[in-house]
Amino acid sequence: MPQPLTPAATSAPPGKDTAPRPVPVAQRDAFFDNAKYLAIVLVAIGHAWEPLRDGSRAVTAAYTLVYAFHMPAFIVIAGYFSRSFDGSPQRLRRLVTGVAVPYVVFETAYTFYTRWTDGVPDRPVSLLEPLYLTWFLAALFIWRLTTPVWRSVRWPLPVALGVAMLATVTPSIGEDLDLQRTLQFLPYFVLGLCLRPEHFRLIRRWKVRIAAVPVFAVALGLAYWAVPRMSGAWFYHRDSAQELGAPAWYGPVMTLVVFACSTLLVACFLSWVPGRRMWFTALGAGTLYGYLLHGFVAQGSKYWGWYDPSWVYEPVGEVVVTAVAAVIVTVLCTPPVQRVFRFAMEPDMRWAFRGDRSREGLALRA
Template sequence: MRNPHLDKVKGLLIFLVVLGHGLERFIGWINPNSALLAFIYSFHMPAFIFVSGLLFKNHKLFEKILFFAVLAVLFQILYFCFESFWQHTQNWLHWVIKPYWILWYLWGMVAWSLITPLLMKTHYPLLIAIFASLGIGLSPFNNYLFSIGRIFVFLPFFVAGALYGKSFLHCIQNTKYSLWITAASIIISITLLALLRPNPYWLYGSLSYQQLQVEAVHGVLTRLWLLIIASCGIIASLTYASKLPDILRSMGENTLAIYLLHGFFIIILTKLITFTSMNWMLNLAFCLFISILLCVILKARFLSRSIQYTAMHITQFLLKLMQYFYTRFL
């Protein structure tokens, strides 16, 4: 049975994902746009990952992991072909070792689904996840490869969602102080962001401290600061969701298609449209309009079901193939 409150949360977050990508591609990290982008990027994916952790179940774990891997490979190929159409030349190796733009989340789901059950067997799963999040930046290798940086940087949010998501959701759904909690969380988040003023690359979670050109202690403290900011954003988005418009509920029920398909439209529009106006509000209004339009179109249930149907059939085929080879040769 679906939770309307949770669907609204997912609807809000998927809209922020589309809006964030639109703002970044159309306008970029320029003032005053950078402040809005920084706020969105500080929590929208951590919150999305927290909700993913909340919905995580161990049941049929290998099948779920394979399903996300199939989706990732399938859309990696589709985006490769799509980009090749526009740019004509592409580096295959680059696409093998680096998940394309928005697809890192799918590989994250594969990794988090593998790691979280192991962490659950320990006494301090969330603490270990936080140490991993802070520690991955100390590694000497390129954290962007295979999205290894993002996987570990955002791991605490998935683990926190799996551990405490349901109880937290129950508490906020029954509180009388949702508006006050939301306001306080947003104020704290914005204040901490204003004090930190992070380089946008920090918000991606994809680079090591060495790549970000900071000392280890500086890197650990900055990343810890960002974990706190993201946590405030998660509290705000989950607490206030019930008061949001009902259209977000239908968007939240069909996030898969919106997430996987909006990138194609963003790419097309950025190739066809060049902003000449210096009016920031006009540019923002355009991005808002495009984001709303894409979400309304792509929330069509048949799109998500078609993607799920295709990926699930490939997954079932691979499972049968594995079973055949296992019984035949082992």
């Protein structure tokens, strides 16, 4: 995820015939690339664990813990790098080509693919009902479009939390554009908009890193305790309180409780992210590729019978499944894969827009 860059000064003393200095390429922050890569690995691992939850309290607890913070972390970073979105023609073009077009392409692709894997040959292509992973692109499009609003209001985070709380008591929202999930995840995006570099420096202090260890240990213990006692669906943000079989007033209360828990875990997770360049740092630029492409493997794995052997549900099998998921999503983030699928993820559509047709130099995608 590139950062804004100020070109180096090119002025020379009067009378000196100095060749102009080349404009430096955009520099990427290793910390955020590392965070994006690690978050997308957790997303893939979470999907790989899903078929293993039945009959395994430990896997279900780990699954719940991961779901409590992996997408919030991804969304907070997306919000942080959306701060400069101002609705200008250049940024709107980038929003269309980098988010809207991939949404159409992958929504269509997933529909045809799941017709085969799920055995539903008549599943319609509906751009209004995001299928599987594409909800994030639809949500990101909406969040980015509303960024100028959140940058203008006096108390953006309380307002966003209020919107999320209202969504949890409104089952009539329906499934169009997965608005229920979009609205319930909105506070994390707005939180990212409100953050500044010094906030990330604060949570990366060694004291915070040490404190994160018992926090995660306690969170895992609570998740294990909660498995037979409550639903982890509150962390999915897909349904209203009524749809989860709870009284309506649970919705606003759980919105605040879940937001507090998830934000704390996101801070702990980010405190452990290395700030220096690692072997996987370069893969942070391809996390959206890994996110969208690994879904085809996750869907196909059940159809291909990868979960049929009984040993998969034993501790050794669970470790193997975890490792395979991490390796697959890592491969899908690599530059060769990016080059193959760039036509769908980052299409060059200058021909489709009026005005300045020069290539935009800064990617705004989270």
